[in-house]
Amino acid sequence: MKLLRRQPLKKYTSLKIGGPADYFCQPRDVAELKQALAFAREKKLPLAIIGAGSNVLAPDKGWHGLVVKMGAGWHHLTVEGCLVTAGAAVMLPNLVVKMAQRNLGGLEFLAGIPGSLGGAVTMNAGAWGKAIGDSIVQVKALNSLGSEKVFKRGKIKFAYRHSQFPKGQWIVTEVVLRFKKRQRKNIKAQIMAYLAKRRACQPLGVPNCGSVFKNPPGHFAGQLIEAAGCKGLRVGDAQVSTRHANFIINLGEATAADFLQLVSTIQKKVREQFNITLEPEVKIMVESSSVWSTKKKSTR
Numbered sequence: 001m002k003l004l005r006r007q008p009l010k011k012y013t014s015l016k017i018g019g020p021a022d023y024f025c026q027p028r029d030v031a032e033l034k035q036a037l038a039f040a041r042e043k044k045l046p047l048a049i050i051g052a053g054s055n056v057l058a059p060d061k062g063w064h065g066l067v068v069k070m071g072a073g074w075h076h077l078t079v080e081g082c083l084v085t086a087g088a089a090v091m092l093p094n095l096v097v098k099m100a101q102r103n104l105g106g107l108e109f110l111a112g113i114p115g116s117l118g119g120a121v122t123m124n125a126g127a128w129g130k131a132i133g134d135s136i137v138q139v140k141a142l143n144s145l146g147s148e149k150v151f152k153r154g155k156i157k158f159a160y161r162h163s164q165f166p167k168g169q170w171i172v173t174e175v176v177l178r179f180k181k182r183q184r185k186n187i188k189a190q191i192m193a194y195l196a197k198r199r200a201c202q203p204l205g206v207p208n209c210g211s212v213f214k215n216p217p218g219h220f221a222g223q224l225i226e227a228a229g230c231k232g233l234r235v236g237d238a239q240v241s242t243r244h245a246n247f248i249i250n251l252g253e254a255t256a257a258d259f260l261q262l263v264s265t266i267q268k269k270v271r272e273q274f275n276i277t278l279e280p281e282v283k284i285m286v287e288s289s290s291v292w293s294t295k296k297k298s299t300r
Contacts, residue, residue, distance in 0.1 A: 001025055001035040009058035012050060012069060014114060016207040017256050018058025018285075021048075026071035030173065033068070034146040040066045047144060048285055049171050051116030052091065055123060055209055057284045060256045070118060074173065079104070083137060084177045088118030092125075096191060104179035105187035107135055112198045113210070118172040122165045123283070124158045127194075133158030135177050141170040148173075161214050161281055203241040207250035212263065213278040221278055222246035228269040235262040260284075 003025050009018030023045065027033040040047040046065030050056055053069075074089035079102060086095060092110040095117060099105070109130045110120070119125070124133045136158075139151045149170070157164040165172060198204065213221040225231065225245035233240045234251075236258035241247040248262055267278050 001027060001032040001039075003039070006062075007067070009053075009063060009067065012067075013053035013056050013058050013209070014207060015057060015209045015254070015259070016250050017060075017254060017259065019060050019062030021063040021065070021067040023066040024069070025066070026069045028071045028073035030142070030148070032071075032073075033142060033171070033173070036066065036068050037142070037144060037146045041145070051088065051119035052114060054113075054115040055119060055125075055282055057209065057256055057259055057282050059285055063285065068171075070116070070173075074118070082179050082181060084179055086117055086175055086177065088116060088121075088172050088174060090117045091115070092117065092120055099179055100184060100187040100191060103181060103184050103187070105182040105190065106180040107132065107177070108187060108190040108194055111191045111194045112204075115210075117175055121172050121175055122163055123161055123281075124163045125161075128197075131158065131160070132177075133163065135179070137176040137178050139165075139172055139176075140174040141165065141172050143171070144169050201244050203243045203247050203249050206241075207254075208241070208247050209282045211246045211281050212248050213246055213266075214281045216276050216278065219274075219276065220246075224270050224274055224276060224278070225266055228266070228273045230266050230269055233262065233265065235259075235265070238262045240266065 003023050005023065006020040007024035008020050010016045025036050027036050048063055048067045050067060050069050070089040074087035076087045077090060077098065078085045082104060084099060092113045092115050096107055096111045109127045110132065113125060115125060120132050121136065121139060124131050126132060136156065137153050139156060141151065142148050215221050222245045230240050231245045232242045237251040237254035238258035239249055239251055241249050248259060263280060271277050
């Protein structure tokens with residue numbers, strides 16, 4: 001296991017925000033991941049696990065602990081009929097395209113989401129009313145003590161943008177997904193349709209973390225934010241996208257403080273106008289005694 005010191009987290013997050021991590025590593029297999037976890041326990045270090053860093057806000061001060069990013073050994077893919085076994089570091093767009101080449105579909109809605117499979121499972125990622133949890137057969141994971149466990153479909157609790165893994169302190173390492181046999185041309189047409197929808201309304205090509213807020217029941221967060229007059233609102237170099245109000249973009253030198261102040265302002269304006277409190281979807285790194293958690297902004 002190779003440990004790096006003072007690695008800037010902005011290099012590893014899609015928002016391009018974040019100070020240096022005291023320790024950083026990319027384990028290549030389960031053995032190295034267990035070594036990393038043991039190191040964090042021995043040194044009593046706060047531990048953070050990041051995938052593609054596409055739904056993460058890292059703190060400006062950095063991380064006074066160990067950050068683990070799943071390395072090259074977690075990109076494997078095997079196919080048996082309609083069942084696909086994939087490592088946690090497999091990127092969602094690659095997964096969808098490679099399965100289309102084998103006439104396997106059902107997860108086309110993930111096309112264009114710049115995240116890794118492990119992160120997608122942890123937050124039950126989805127779009128347009130669909131979620132990855134619906135296609136999961138089993139998940140292999142480690143806890144912070146290095147113990148491995150296989151979770152079968154019926155024992156996994158999925159909800160909107162949520163799974164049991166963050167609360168249960170589990171690190172997803174491998175996933176088995178069930179695809180559906182379809183004609184390749186139909187799968188590719190669906191992929192292209194989803195990509196076109198993203199290009200039409202999302203700020204692609206600009207540093208961002210994807211959707212910032214969860215959709216409240218019966219509402220779309222982006223519509224509420226726009227109606228509250230927040231579209232284009234800016235704090236420092238963090239700005240509410242003028243293309244889609246549920247995206248915050250980094251115009252160049254945005255800080256985590258800028259981002260969080262903008263989040264707080266959006267929440268306040270939406271609450272004042274609609275009596276609805278928006279809940280962040282982005283994961284905010286907060287140091288704790290174990291695996292990193294999601295910081296909940298105060299609604300008062």
